[in-house]
Amino acid sequence: MRAIPLLTLVLGGWFVVPAHADEAQDWLTRLGQAEQQQSFQGTFVYERNGSFSTHNIWHRVQEGKVHERLLQLDGSAQEVVRVDGHTQCVSGTLVAGLGDTPNSAARAIDPQKLKNWYDLAVIGKSRVAGRSAVIVSLTPRDQHRYGFELHLDKDTGLPLKSLLLNDKGQLLERFQFTRLDTANVPSEADLQPGADCKAVNLESDKASAVKAAQAWHSDWLPPGFELTSSSARKDPQTKTQLSSLMYDDGLARFSVFLEPLNGAVVADTRVQLGPTVAVSRRLTTAQGEMMVTVVGEIPIGTAERIALSMRNDAAATTQ
Amino acid sequence: MSREALQESLSAVMDNEADELELRRVLNACDDVETRDTWARYQIARAVMHKDLLLPRLDIAAAVSAALADETVPAKVSRGPWRSLGRLAVAASVTLAVLAGVRLYNQDEIAGVELAHQSSQQNLVAPQVKGPAVLAGYNESSEATGPMANGVLQGQPGWHDQRLPGYLRQHAQQAALKGTESALPYARAASLENR
Numbered sequence: 001m002r003a004i005p006l007l008t009l010v011l012g013g014w015f016v017v018p019a020h021a022d023e024a025q026d027w028l029t030r031l032g033q034a035e036q037q038q039s040f041q042g043t044f045v046y047e048r049n050g051s052f053s054t055h056n057i058w059h060r061v062q063e064g065k066v067h068e069r070l071l072q073l074d075g076s077a078q079e080v081v082r083v084d085g086h087t088q089c090v091s092g093t094l095v096a097g098l099g100d101t102p103n104s105a106a107r108a109i110d111p112q113k114l115k116n117w118y119d120l121a122v123i124g125k126s127r128v129a130g131r132s133a134v135i136v137s138l139t140p141r142d143q144h145r146y147g148f149e150l151h152l153d154k155d156t157g158l159p160l161k162s163l164l165l166n167d168k169g170q171l172l173e174r175f176q177f178t179r180l181d182t183a184n185v186p187s188e189a190d191l192q193p194g195a196d197c198k199a200v201n202l203e204s205d206k207a208s209a210v211k212a213a214q215a216w217h218s219d220w221l222p223p224g225f226e227l228t229s230s231s232a233r234k235d236p237q238t239k240t241q242l243s244s245l246m247y248d249d250g251l252a253r254f255s256v257f258l259e260p261l262n263g264a265v266v267a268d269t270r271v272q273l274g275p276t277v278a279v280s281r282r283l284t285t286a287q288g289e290m291m292v293t294v295v296g297e298i299p300i301g302t303a304e305r306i307a308l309s310m311r312n313d314a315a316a317t318t319q
Numbered sequence: 320m321s322r323e324a325l326q327e328s329l330s331a332v333m334d335n336e337a338d339e340l341e342l343r344r345v346l347n348a349c350d351d352v353e354t355r356d357t358w359a360r361y362q363i364a365r366a367v368m369h370k371d372l373l374l375p376r377l378d379i380a381a382a383v384s385a386a387l388a389d390e391t392v393p394a395k396v397s398r399g400p401w402r403s404l405g406r407l408a409v410a411a412s413v414t415l416a417v418l419a420g421v422r423l424y425n426q427d428e429i430a431g432v433e434l435a436h437q438s439s440q441q442n443l444v445a446p447q448v449k450g451p452a453v454l455a456g457y458n459e460s461s462e463a464t465g466p467m468a469n470g471v472l473q474g475q476p477g478w479h480d481q482r483l484p485g486y487l488r489q490h491a492q493q494a495a496l497k498g499t500e501s502a503l504p505y506a507r508a509a510s511l512e513n514r
Contacts, residue, residue, distance in 0.1 A: 046506035053510055057502055070505050078509040080495065087496050092512050162503055175503050229493070246493055253504075255490040259482070266478040276490070276507070278483055293482070295490040297507075 024120035024136045028111040030157030031150070036108070037061055038156050041190065042129070042180035043073070048173040048274030058186035069191045081193045089197035113250045117141055117224040118148075126151050128160035129177040138251065143167060144222030144302040145252045146275070156182050164275045164297065172275040172297075216243055216258055220309035222302050224249040235259075247296075254296020254303065256310060261289040270300060281307040326357060333361050487511055 041058045054073045059066070065084055072078035079091040111120065118138040126133045133151040140147050151161035162175040216230075225247040232243045243258040261282070271278040277300045280293045292310045294303040325348055331337035332345045348354040491508035 044502065044506070046503075046510055048507075048510060051510040053506070055502070055506060055509070070502055070509075072509050076512060078512055080505055090492075173507070175506055244489065244493075246490075253490075253494050255486070255493060257482075257486050257489070264478055269479050269483075271479075271483060273487065274507075274510070276487060278487060280479060280483075291478075291482075293486050295486050 021115075021120050023122045025111040025115065027122065027134055027136050027152050027157065028109055028114065028120065028150075031152055031159060032109040032111075034153075034157035035059070036066060038158060038182060039185040040156070040158060040180060040182045041184065041186045042177050044175060044177045046173070046175050049272075051274065054178075058190040060186045060191060062185075067186075067191050069186075069193065071194070077194060077196060079194055079197045081191070081197060087200050089193045089199045091194070091196045091198065110250050113224075114138065117145065117249050118251070123149075126161075128153075129180045131155065131160060131180060133160050140167075142223065143299060144225075145249060145298060146172065148251065153180070153182075158182070166299065215313050216245060216256070217311055217313060218256070218306055218309045219311055220305060221247065222249070222298070222306070225252075225254070228253075252297050254294055254298050254306070256306065257291075257293040257295065258310065259291050259293075260287065261291050263289075266291060270304070272300060277303045279303040279307045283310060285312045287312070325354065329354070329358055329361060333358075333365065484511070 039060045039062075041056070043054060043056050046053050046055065053075065055078075056071045056073055058069045060068075066082075068080075068082045070078075070080045077091060079089070081088045114120065118140055121137050121139070122134055123137045124135045126135050128151050132154045134154055136150045136152060138148040138150070147165045147167075149161075149163040149165060150159055152158065153160050158180065159175075160177045160180065164172040164174075166172055226249075228246050228248050230243070230245045232241060234240070235242050240260055240262065245256045245258075247254055247256070266280075266282065268282060269278075269280045275297045276295060277298060278293060278295045279300065280291055281304075283290045283292050290312075292307045294307045296303060325344065328337060328341040328344050331341050337345065345354075349358075488508070488511050491504065491511055494504040495508045
């Protein structure tokens with residue numbers, strides 16, 4: 001007798017789950033399209049360990065071109081202006097040589113790919129910034145990435161709220177709109193950068209940068225993570241060559257920095273800063289001791305394993 | 320009932336070979352002091368043969384009988400239709416218990432989920448207060464003690480303090496430059512600049 005409700009439950013679950021997954025996939029597709037098609041302006045908050053800030057965003061889609069301006073409202077006036085995903089100007093300190101990488105164009109969110117590494121599901125409804133929203137959860141299928149909870153605007157598919165959660169369900173960061181206006185398209189004046197926004201010149205020593213960084217690879221990567229950019233630059237202060245590699249799984253990202261120690265005695269460290277972890281490990285190569293630092297929005301154990309798996313190809317061939 | 324027959328039955332009970340009738344006969348005769356003595360003697364003889372340790376004259380039966388004498392006899396009360404009703408009631412209560420158990424179990428699950436939600440809500444605040452794994456704002460003052468190191472920081476304590484903020488910034492900015500999917504990477508990068 002008890003088997004019957006159980007059976008219906010099991011069968012019911014069987015039929016319901018794929019439907020939910022499909023629905024979630026549709027919502028994520030909508031999210032990807034929304035930012036390419038929808039003009040909006042609004043205010044959002046960002047919160048993580050030890051930091052809470054408020055920002056304005058102006059986003060205009062006109063004649064297929066996406067103009068976007070972001071401005072921090074409290075503290076220093078952090079500002080970014082982007083056109084079609086390419087950064088035009090930035091306030092404050094921009095790391096030299098940043099972004100001078102091939103395929104630095106932004107990648108749209110791909111639910112088909114994400115499905116391999118996350119369980120996608122619509123888990124409910126909510127209300128954010130006075131608008132009704134659909135909650136889409138992205139639960140990691142392994143322990144190498146964090147889960148996301150996205151609250152997407154029912155009308156437009158825009159992300160109204162985004163929570164990053166670790167394996168214990170603890171909140172690591174919160175991104176949440178407090179006001180969103182999709183009716184009024186931002187004006188030209190709204191999108192004009194402020195006086196402190198310094199123009200970004202992303203053209204520099206491209207070729208050498210790529211070559212130097214490509215000498216490095218990782219013996220182990222968490223499933224789904226791919227190299228999306230690599231660069232190398234000379235640090236103006238320390239005069240050492242710093243290589244950096246960036247990987248992502250379509251949602252989460254981490255960077256690997258490789259720097260020669262030049263005889264310095266440095267201990268291994270681990271730092272957790274809100275959602276971002278930084279793990280440093282010494283690595284002995286043919287060129288001497290190097291420090292490998294993995295920085296990213298991934299669990300600390302995963303970062304540790306990546307740091308231990310970095311190898312220098314140049315060293316391998318000369319040995 | 321002849322004494323011989325009883326002794327035979329007693330022996331059979333002791334050897335675990337008595338049938339229902341013999342067992343009843345022995346139990347009925349248990350009140351008799353002589354029978355109990357015979358029983359005790361048989362036990363001693365058996366213990367000697369098996370070289371078992373024996374506690375002589377430990378008359379458990381008498382003690383049990385005395386205890387039972389004070390008890391009311393429930394069997395007589397539950398005879399008749401009430402007995403079957405009682406059984407039904409027991410069965411019903413067991414079913415109820417099972418159902419309640421399932422229900423409670425489910426409620427537990429629901430409560431568990433709610434708790435999980437609550438705990439995640441609480442943790443919203445908690446990690447900010449929770450100290451050691453976190454470098455709040457990564458400000459200059461934290462450099463005095465060095466970053467939160469897994470091991471003991473040796474050699475040049477300044478190395479990580481010099482490099483890590485730069486690494487964190489570069490990672491965040493690079494992510495912000497690459498990602499247009501949301502303003503999230505930008506917000507992360509901006510939060511690093513808030514000192």
